[in-house]
Amino acid sequence: MATGGVKLLKEELFGLVDFFFPPLCSLCGQRLAEENGLFFCRDCLAKFSPLVSPFCPLCSLPFSGPPGSDHLCGRCLEEPPAFSAVTACGIYEGRLREAVHHLKYREKFQLGRALGFLVAEKTASRHCRQPFDLVVSVPLHRRRLQERTYNQALLLAEAIGRYLAVPVKPNLLRRFRPTAPQQGLTERDRLDNLKGVFDVTEKIEGMRLLLVDDVMTTGATARECGRVLLRGGASSLEVAVVARAARHF
Ligand SMILES: [Zn+2]
Ligand SMILES: [Zn+2]
Incomplete structure (x- = not known):
């Protein structure tokens, strides 16, 4: 023909x-x-409320002020995180918050791909060449995974890996101790709650990683995972989340 x-x-x-x-x-x-x-x-x-300037160039915490006046937030000034940037589809409120809840609690699996592609597109637009060797998701503890049956961060990571053509390592980070829910805790309590909870299960010497989670609220989880990944040998780390909370809870 x-x-x-x-x-x-x-x-x-x-x-x-x-x-x-x-x-x-x-x-x-x-x-x-x-x-x-x-x-x-x-x-x-x-x-979807967009995450627009001004924000913190490291953790993407948005501020009020004229566009372009980006500056480090107090937390990143005090203690810079192991990651160099956070990409998010938007602010954790309204319809985007609803989307995250549908993915997380209502088994709307198709949202994993939809939201994953959306944040992958934004991540890719920040780079002119392939900046990652591996995509890693924030893990759930085994017991929690059994209760929930799926890890929404892994669904997102798989979509992001497919979009960026980068391999995904679902078990690279391991949460070997269950933790109390982070909701309602101060940032300091969140960090304490997560201390010594994660470890790296494979060699990642010199690798450039993209860490994926559904939401960044205080950033405590990404900070702790990042610390463990860099200590494990990763050469660089960025974070991709569906939504970034506009203020610390
Ligand atoms: Zn910051
Ligand atoms: Zn619609």
Whole structure:
């Protein structure tokens, strides 16, 4: 068959697939128009609060002030983290917060791919060459994984790895002690709660890593994982999360 004929056949087939399985917004289920992109409708995308300047160049904590006046936050000034940057789809509020909750608690697995691709696209746009050797997810403790049955951070990491064409190591970081829930704890208590909880299970000498989690609130988890990864030999580390909390809880 001539190339034009194959192309026509392909278009017809895709048209049929779209007819029987129209692409829907991964969050609200609304039918997607072509210009909406792959996963989210325009309404949902417009309701994701973007993370815009000014923010901390290390942990992406947003501040109020004129755009462009980025500066280190008090926490990063006092003790710089092991990671060099945090990329997030937006601020942890409104529709994006709802999306994270659907992924985390309501088994909306398709959101793992949708949100993962969204943050991967933002991460890739910050670099002109491939900056990572491995994608690593923040682990759940074995007992917690048995209760919850899946780790939302790993679903995101798999999507991000696929988008960036970088291998994902699900068990590279291990949480060998269960921890009390972090919610409601101060940042200091969160850090204490996480001390000595993670370890690295493989050689990562000289590797450039991307650490993935669903949300960054105080940054205590990413700080502690980062410390362990750098001590394990990683040469550099960035963090990718779906959402960044606008203030410390
Ligand atoms: Zn939608
Ligand atoms: Zn900071």
